[in-house]
Every structure is written in structure tokens, then in C-alpha cells.
Amino acid sequence: MQAPVHHITGLTSIVRERLLPISGKVLVRLNQKVSPNDVIAEANLAREHVLLDVARILGVTSNMADRLIKCKVDDRLAASAVIAVGKGLFPRSVAAPREGRVVVVGGGQVLMEVGETKTELRAGIAGTVAEIIPNRGAMIQTAGALVQGVWGNGRIDSGLLVNLAEKPEGVLTAGRLDVSMRGFVIIAGMVKDADALKAAADLPVRGLILSGLYPSLIPMAREMRYPIIVTDGFGPLQMNSAAYKLLSTSVKLEATVNAEAYDRYSGARPEVIIPRPISAPPATPHEVETFAPGLQVRMRRPPALGMIGTIVAVKPGLTTLLSGLRAPAAEVKLENGETVVAPLVNLEVVG
Amino acid sequence: MASSLVDGNSILAVDVGAANTRAVIFDVVEGEYRFVASGTAPSTAEAPFKDVSEGVRNAIASLQAVLGKTLLDGSRNLITPTQPNGSGVDALVVTISAGPTIRAVLVGLLKDVSLESGRRLVESTYARIVETIGLNDHRKPDQQIDAILRAKPDLIVIAGGTDGGASRSIKKLLEPIGLASFIMPEEKVPAVLFAGNEKIVEDIKALVGSLAPALHVSPNVRPSLETEDLEPAQRELARMVVNIRKRQVKGVELLDLWSGGHILPTAYATGRMVRFLAKVYSADKGILNVDLGASAAVISAGFKSKFTLNVYPQFGLGENLAGLLNYTTLEDILRWSPLDISEGVLRDYLYQKSLYPSTIAATKEDLVMAQSVSRQALYLAMQSARRDFPRDAINIKPTLTPLFDPILAGGGALSDASRPGHSLLLLLDSLQPVGVTTVILDQNNLLPLLGAAAAQNNLLPVQVIESGAFLSVGTVVVPVVSANYGTPILRATLTYENGTEARVDLKYGSLELLPLSSGETGKLTIQCLRGADVGFGPGRGGVITVTGGALGVVFDGRGRPLNLPVDAVRRRELIKKWSWTLGGE
Numbered sequence: 001m002q003a004p005v006h007h008i009t010g011l012t013s014i015v016r017e018r019l020l021p022i023s024g025k026v027l028v029r030l031n032q033k034v035s036p037n038d039v040i041a042e043a044n045l046a047r048e049h050v051l052l053d054v055a056r057i058l059g060v061t062s063n064m065a066d067r068l069i070k071c072k073v074d075d076r077l078a079a080s081a082v083i084a085v086g087k088g089l090f091p092r093s094v095a096a097p098r099e100g101r102v103v104v105v106g107g108g109q110v111l112m113e114v115g116e117t118k119t120e121l122r123a124g125i126a127g128t129v130a131e132i133i134p135n136r137g138a139m140i141q142t143a144g145a146l147v148q149g150v151w152g153n154g155r156i157d158s159g160l161l162v163n164l165a166e167k168p169e170g171v172l173t174a175g176r177l178d179v180s181m182r183g184f185v186i187i188a189g190m191v192k193d194a195d196a197l198k199a200a201a202d203l204p205v206r207g208l209i210l211s212g213l214y215p216s217l218i219p220m221a222r223e224m225r226y227p228i229i230v231t232d233g234f235g236p237l238q239m240n241s242a243a244y245k246l247l248s249t250s251v252k253l254e255a256t257v258n259a260e261a262y263d264r265y266s267g268a269r270p271e272v273i274i275p276r277p278i279s280a281p282p283a284t285p286h287e288v289e290t291f292a293p294g295l296q297v298r299m300r301r302p303p304a305l306g307m308i309g310t311i312v313a314v315k316p317g318l319t320t321l322l323s324g325l326r327a328p329a330a331e332v333k334l335e336n337g338e339t340v341v342a343p344l345v346n347l348e349v350v351g
Numbered sequence: 352m353a354s355s356l357v358d359g360n361s362i363l364a365v366d367v368g369a370a371n372t373r374a375v376i377f378d379v380v381e382g383e384y385r386f387v388a389s390g391t392a393p394s395t396a397e398a399p400f401k402d403v404s405e406g407v408r409n410a411i412a413s414l415q416a417v418l419g420k421t422l423l424d425g426s427r428n429l430i431t432p433t434q435p436n437g438s439g440v441d442a443l444v445v446t447i448s449a450g451p452t453i454r455a456v457l458v459g460l461l462k463d464v465s466l467e468s469g470r471r472l473v474e475s476t477y478a479r480i481v482e483t484i485g486l487n488d489h490r491k492p493d494q495q496i497d498a499i500l501r502a503k504p505d506l507i508v509i510a511g512g513t514d515g516g517a518s519r520s521i522k523k524l525l526e527p528i529g530l531a532s533f534i535m536p537e538e539k540v541p542a543v544l545f546a547g548n549e550k551i552v553e554d555i556k557a558l559v560g561s562l563a564p565a566l567h568v569s570p571n572v573r574p575s576l577e578t579e580d581l582e583p584a585q586r587e588l589a590r591m592v593v594n595i596r597k598r599q600v601k602g603v604e605l606l607d608l609w610s611g612g613h614i615l616p617t618a619y620a621t622g623r624m625v626r627f628l629a630k631v632y633s634a635d636k637g638i639l640n641v642d643l644g645a646s647a648a649v650i651s652a653g654f655k656s657k658f659t660l661n662v663y664p665q666f667g668l669g670e671n672l673a674g675l676l677n678y679t680t681l682e683d684i685l686r687w688s689p690l691d692i693s694e695g696v697l698r699d700y701l702y703q704k705s706l707y708p709s710t711i712a713a714t715k716e717d718l719v720m721a722q723s724v725s726r727q728a729l730y731l732a733m734q735s736a737r738r739d740f741p742r743d744a745i746n747i748k749p750t751l752t753p754l755f756d757p758i759l760a761g762g763g764a765l766s767d768a769s770r771p772g773h774s775l776l777l778l779l780d781s782l783q784p785v786g787v788t789t790v791i792l793d794q795n796n797l798l799p800l801l802g803a804a805a806a807q808n809n810l811l812p813v814q815v816i817e818s819g820a821f822l823s824v825g826t827v828v829v830p831v832v833s834a835n836y837g838t839p840i841l842r843a844t845l846t847y848e849n850g851t852e853a854r855v856d857l858k859y860g861s862l863e864l865l866p867l868s869s870g871e872t873g874k875l876t877i878q879c880l881r882g883a884d885v886g887f888g889p890g891r892g893g894v895i896t897v898t899g900g901a902l903g904v905v906f907d908g909r910g911r912p913l914n915l916p917v918d919a920v921r922r923r924e925l926i927k928k929w930s931w932t933l934g935g936e
Binding site: 267 | 392396399400405451492497500527533534599695698701703706707710711712713714715716717718
């Protein structure tokens with residue numbers, strides 16, 4: 001049976017697509033080196049529209065209004081710019097209520113985009129532009145350590161790593177955060193209360209890497225302006241040993257926390273990237289493996305939720321689980337020496 | 352153009368679910384169609400696979416291993432038709448429920464008329480209404496345009512105006528739809544279904560069609576104020592949903608090609624079978640089918656006067672699971688638990704499970720939480736679906752579930768045939784049926800596949816159903832009565848075919864069981880006490896023929912509606928006792 005791979009790896013090639021939400025202008029060129037904060041593309045995003053019913057305002061038919069309308073699609077109009085003037089001794093006129101761009105003209109109406117704001121897309125990671133995606137963004141390539149998570153609050157930032165979780169089951173409290181951590185990305189263990197998230201915002205930090213987050217804190221975590229990534233799940237979960245070991249041995253290194261929301265269909269995942277100097281590009285990690293003895297796996301459901309282990313044997317046929325359900329399963333030797341039987345669908349390969 | 356399967360012998364039917372993909376083969380055995388075997392594999396709509404055809408190939412490969420017959424060639428493509436060496440199949444039909452919940456904008460005139468019919472239409476597929484625009488919407492057209500753009504719809508359903516009725520108002524409502532569709536990037540333009548006033552179809556095509564190329568038209572869902580006719584629009588919507596899936600999910604296009612266009616949304620295919628069964632088998636009572644899976648909870652019911660199909664992605668057990676708390680409380684879920692589980696643990700479970708929808712319960716505590724959640728999700732789905740049941744549906748009390756016979760159940764949460772008692776108790780708790788009904792488990796989830804095959808070969812579903820491919824759990828007798836706990840409410844004598852008898856004295860608050868094997872029938876003499884009603888009238892008894900099943904005849908004396916004890920310790924003890932009675936642990 002095929003297995004999804006959860007990437008926790010010390011050195012790998014990483015290629016990431018960075019795209020504007022709408023069409024815009026790409027500002028980088030192929031093979032250009034970029035830093036995480038470099039703006040690689042920008043677009044003007046209009047959040048509102050104004051529909052002007054010229055025919056009704058001027059009291060004429062739609063066809064007549066179309067003949068009186070002076071603007072055309074894509075025209076940029078200043079506020080109060082005249083759009084149409086009626087006929088007669090004292091003709092009425094229609095003016096643009098706000099500055100904007102004309103998007104539709106017809107049927108005696110004009111639709112304008114207004115309230116335009118500039119959206120900037122940053123590189124997010126340090127690397128090289130491997131491909132330009134016209135009008136949308138670029139593919140950026142780098143090499144380094146990669147730790148994927150299961151939840152992110154949608155923000156992205158970079159900074160030096162500092163470790164406040166002395167052990168994988170560490171808990172971050174507000175009292176542990178002080179001004180010396182301003183601008184750092186913090187390896188923080190689990191968070192149980194809102195004060196810790198607020199204290200991190202007050203500094204502010206450049207990112208929080210959590211093992212577990214209490215579900216009641218999700219709405220607040222989404223509001224935070226700094227990136228928050230959860231490596232293992234919801235509730236009082238300790239950090240899996242592979243992620244903890246990799247992160248805790250990377251302190252004082254520059255890390256990008258891309259807390260992109262997990263999208264199960266596109267495959268976008270929140271992740272921490274720690275670029276490393278290389279002489280030759282390392283291999284790209286596999287996205288899929290086949291369950292087999294010797295593979296390192298992570299438990300996605302109880303028993304031993306979040307623990308890392310090694311497959312000892314893939315059992316033939318169906319196995320009756322402790323729950324009474326029957327499913328294809330494997331014998332997994334956990335890091336603590338215990339051996340458990342787990343259904344294959346509850347496992348993901350770590351690598 | 353779809354080809355006919357009438358001349359085909361072996362039919363491969365594949366259901367692509369959110370969590371699992373099943374491949375099932377129907378073939379002619381001794382002159383009649385039979386369900387032969389099935390194979391299952393995890394679905395692959397999601398990353399890293401991002402191609403549903405991979406999971407389909409894996410499920411077919413699993414089926415091959417069971418059958419000992421080759422169905423895929425060296426390149427893992429399906430072999431059709433059956434080859435002289437016996438490999439391959441004659442035809443393929445596909446049902447699909449995998450894919451993200453479809454975001455729908457509903458447009459109509461009056462809240463209680465066209466918008467209500469439109470709501471029922473949208474709820475017949477895997478969609479969620481994210482924006483509604485009606486006659487009483489006081490927003491300006493440009494605000495409506497912005498609302499549509501923010502909603503990022505995959506689908507816009509327009510229902511409004513009786514045939515020959517209002518036309519100006521509906522045309523006015525369509526302006527923002529056309530303009531919003533026009534300014535969207537081409538790849539994001541939603542599919543548009545017009546199911547309103549048929550007399551203005553040409554005007555609509557001129558108004559919206561030029562701006563929104565994805566315009567589809569179906570007969571009016573509300574041809575007059577008094578009449579609702581959803582079926583033609585549901586059929587059109589089913590086609591549109593498959594097209595939306597083709598756009599969203601890689602591999603659906605290939606399945607469409609392999610199957611010659613015989614691909615349907617799972618819920619629609621299930622509904623088609625329920626409609627058929629209601630016509631063929633139903634007497635006065637309705638027929639009920641429930642399907643609880645990762646993508647949605649689906650309730651379809653066939654009555655003499657009406658058919659209803661309700662799809663609730665919000666009550667599915669997959670990626671939307673954490674959102675269940677928008678509709679219920681942790682306390683209400685935990686009332687079904689036989690173990691003392693804290694609200695915090697359950698909340699963590701819901702969020703963790705929504706991260707990994709395809710995972711299964713490996714421990715007893717996990718299973719208890721999974722089943723408690725399933726009960727509450729199905730309970731909520733049933734409560735919602737009841738709003739659309741016809742007023743003339745036969746019932747014992749209008750506030751209770753109408754009389755159904757049979758009740759069919761399938762889907763990942765219900766089809767575990769190793770513990771039919773678990774599944775039955777889950778159904779009794781969540782659906783709360785009344786009177787006398789047979790309960791049938793679709794443990795291989797055949798019903799939608801039969802529905803997909805039915806349009807091509809109408810003999811196949813009938814013969815497969817008659818062949819005993821479904822697991823009969825037995826007959827359930829549920830009296831409606833008000834009494835104190837422990838009070839006798841019903842006496843029954845079951846006379847077996849060999850003349851022997853078994854008796855039961857049912858007390859309020861208890862479950863009882865009389866064995867009656869599958870395939871056997873018996874005469875059940877019922878005597879109702881204290882005004883209990885099993886459908887013959889208050890206090891009236893009767894003699895009925897009952898059929899056996901995995902559990903036999905089950906008497907549920909726990910009262911309707913089912914009120915669980917407030918005291919948690921006592922409640923958990925009772926739940927354990929009920930589970931024991933039905934063969935659970």
C-alpha cells in the first residue's frame with residue numbers, strides 16, 4: 001500500500017511555488033537570487049465595485065446611454081471624472097464617484113473597480129528563481145532542512161531560531177518570553193493559553209513553532225500577525241522526536257516559517273525551511289513511498305499518537321485491531337521500545 | 352455519447368469516496384446478476400497523489416487479487432470489453448463523492464417559495480450555500496457583485512418565478528450574477544443553473560448566457576406556487592457536479608472516458624435507487640436510506656407522494672468534522688458515550704481527525720468517540736432532513752420520525768458488518784425510528800453503484816437486491832408510549848416456522864432481542880400495554896409476519912423521542928447495557 005510522506009529531513013532540495021492571488025507583475029528574473037523579504041511580484045487588488053446605471057440617471061434608453069458613455073473598458077478614471085453627459089438645455093451628467101478602473105461597459109451601465117490596494121508577494125525563502133510563472137509569480141529553489149507541520153495560521157516570516165522547549169513535551173508560557181527574543185523564530189513546544197500567544201505578539205517574534213495547540217486557541221492564533229506553525233496536532237501533544245531533534249540542533253540558524261494553511265487538495269503545507277550551504281543540489285524528497293519494513297513512520301492516531309517508530313512487519317491481509325475494526329496493518333516498533341500494531345491508514349512515512 | 356450496457360455481462364462499478372475507493376464487480380451467475388466481489392483502497396483525490404484514478408487503479412488491483420482475474424493491463428489501464436482469455440470487464444460505471452465541498456450561491460425570489468425550493472435543490476448534492484440573493488435583499492447591485500466575488504462560488508443556482516409568472520424581478524436579480532461572472536478570471540467562472548420561470552429562458556440566455564458561458568437550464572423547480580418538481584433539476588445538477596469535479600480533481604476526466612460517461616455523484620445515484628425502491632417495494636410506509644461517510648451525511652427517503660434527497664457535507668466525518676461544533680455541542684456528542692471522556696479530549700479528537708479523515712479508530716476509546724460523533728452527526732442530519740418530508744407521510748406522532756420500512760444504511764461509519772449490533776444501535780439512537788421496520792445494512796456500499804448501473808441496465812439492480820447482497824439486521828419493533836422506567840409496555844410472541852415459540856416482555860427503557868435467522872420468517876403476535884402504539888393505533892396489538900436477520904427481532908422500549916438519563920454514570924451504564932443486549936461489548 002502506498003504511503004504519504006511527511007517531510008522532516010536535514011537536507012533536501014526544496015522548490016516552492018509563490019503566486020499572487022490575482023494576475024499582476026512579476027519583478028524577478030530567472031536564476032535571480034532572492035532573500036525571504038524580497039518582493040518578487042505585485043498586483044493591484046480592487047476589493048470593491050461601483051455600478052453606475054447611466055441610463056437610469058440620465059433618463060434615457062440603454063442604447064442611448066451606451067452612445068453617451070465616454071469611457072471604455074480598462075480606462076482609469078479619477079474621482080469626479082465625467083463618464084457620460086446627457087442631452088438638452090441643462091444636461092445631466094454622470095461622474096465617477098471614486099478613483100478606479102472601468103471593467104464593464106454596456107446595457108447603459110458602467111461597472112468600476114475601486115479601492116485598489118497594492119499587494120506585494122515576498123519570496124518567503126532564500127533561494128534562486130527556478131521558473132517564472134507569467135503574471136503570477138515564480139518557483140523558488142533552495143536546499144536545506146525541511147520540517148513540515150499540520151496546521152498554519154497563513155503568515156510567513158524569517159528569523160534566527162531560538163529554542164524555548166527544553167524537551168519535546170515543553171509548554172510555552174507568557175513568562176518565558178522576554179525582550180531578548182524579539183525578532184526570533186521560537187521553538188516553543190505546546191501552547192495551552194492565550195497569554196503566551198499575546199506575549200509573543202507584544203515582542204513581537206518572527207514566528208512560533210508549536211508541537212500542539214489547544215483547539216480553543218485556533219481563532220486567536222489565526223489573528224496573530226506573526227506565523228504560527230503546529231508540527232503535530234491539536235491538544236496536549238509533544239513534538240515528534242524527528243522534528244524536535246532537527247529544530248533544536250539548528251538554533252541560531254536563519255529559518256523561514258511558512259505557516260501556509262494546510263490544503264489537502266493542492267498539497268500546500270505549513271513548513272519550516274532552514275537553508276543550508278551546499279556544493280551540489282541534494283535529491284528532491286519522495287512524496288509517496290510503499291509501506292515496507294524498516295521505514296520510519298509517524299502515528300497519526302492513537303495508540304501512541306505523534307510518536308515516531310519503525311515498521312517491523314507489514315501484516316498480510318486484514319488485522320483485527322484493539323477497537324475491533326479490521327484493516328491492513330503493520331507492526332511498528334516505537335522509539336520507547338514498545339511494539340504496537342497500527343492500521344496502515346493511520347501511519348505516514350517520515351523522511 | 353454514452354454507450355448502452357444492456358448487452359454487457361460483467362459490470363465493474365467504482366465508488367470514489369473522500370476516504371476510500373471501492374471497486375465492485377457484478378456478473379451473471381446462473382442466469383442472474385450477482386454481486387461477486389469487491390476491492391478497496393484509500394482514495395487519492397488529495398495530495399500527494401492528487402489524482403483519483405490512482406486510487407481507482409489500486410481498488411481494482413485489490414479486486415483482481417480477490418477475483419483471481421486480470422482487469423488492468425500492463426500500463427494499469429482498465430481492460431474493456433472482456434477479452435477471450437477472460438480478462439477485463441464489459442463496462443464500467445462510476446460514482447464520486449470525493450472533492451471539496453462545492454460552494455454555491457443561491458438566487459431566487461421569495462424566501463418561502465423559490466429560495467426554499469432552490470435550497471432543497473442545492474442540498475441534493477455535495478454543496479454548501481455560501482451566499483443567497485433574493486427579492487428581499489436590500490443590498491445595492493454593486494454590493495451584491497462584491498458579495499458574489501467574495502463567496503468564490505463553484506456553482507450558482509437560480510430559481511425563481513412560476514412558469515409564466517414574474518419575469519422582471521428575476522431578470523433584475525440576474526444582473527449582478529452576469530456582471531460578477533464576467534469579471535472573474537476565466538478559470539474561476541462558476542457553473543450557472545437556471546431552474547426558474549421557463550417562459551423567460553431565452554431572455555435569461557441572452558442576459559446571463561453571453562456573460563457566463565457555463566449556463567445550464569433545467570425545468571422550473573417551482574412551476575407553480577403549489578407545485579415543486581426538483582427531479583429534472585437534480586438530474587441536470589448531477590451532470591454539472593461531475594463537470595465541476597472534472598475541473599477540481601484530476602483523474603475524473605479519465606474515469607469519465609473509461610466509463611463512457613457513466614459517472615454520477617454518489618448521493619444522486621443513491622437517490623435514484625431509493626426512488627426506484629419506493630416505487631417498486633413501498634406500501635404505505637416510506638423507504639429510508641442513510642449514508643454516513645467522510646464527505647457527507649446523506650438522507651434519502653421515498654414516500655408515496657414525494658422523494659427527498661438531502662446531502663449534508665457539514666455532517667460528514669472527514670475534513671469538515673471540526674466544523675460539526677458549529678451545529679452541536681461537545682456535551683451533546685458525549686451523551687452517546689459509554690465511557691467517561693472529557694470534553695477536551697473529544698474536542699482534540701475532532702480536530703485531529705479532520706486533519707486525517709482517512710484514519711480509523713485503532714483503540715476502544717477512539718472507537719467510542721468515533722461512534723458518538725457518528726450518532727450525533729446522523730441525528731442532526733435526520734433532524735434537518737425531516738423538514739423536507741411530506742406532510743402526509745404516515746406517522747404515529749407528527750413530532751416523531753415517520754413510519755419507514757425498510758431502513759437501509761451504508762457508508763463508512765455504518766457498514767462495518769463485523770458488529771451489526773453496533774450499527775443497529777447507532778441507527779436506533781440517531782434516526783429514532785418508530786413502529787415496525789426492517790433494517791438492512793449495505794455493508795459493501797452497493798446502493799449508489801446499483802443506482803449508477805440502473806440507467807444502463809435496469810435488470811441488474813433488481814436481481815442484485817433480490818440476491819441477498821445486503822445484510823439484513825432484522826426486524827425492529829419500537830412502541831411509542833409514555834411510561835415510567837421499568838413499566839411493562841409490550842408483550843410479544845414469536846412463532847417460528849417449525850411451530851416453536853419465544854416470548855418477550857418489554858419494559859420501558861430496555862432493549863430486548865428474539866433470535867430469528869436470516870432467511871427465516873416468523874409470526875409475531877404483539878400485545879401493546881399502557882396505550883403503546885407500534886403503528887396499529889394506541890394500545891392495539893396485531894399479528895405480523897417478520898423476517899429474520901443477523902440479530903433477529905429487536906424490541907426497542909426506550910421511548911420516543913429517546914431521552915437519555917441526565918445522570919452521566921447511570922446513562923453510561925444504560926448505554927453499555929443496551930450495547931451488550933445487541934451483541935456489542
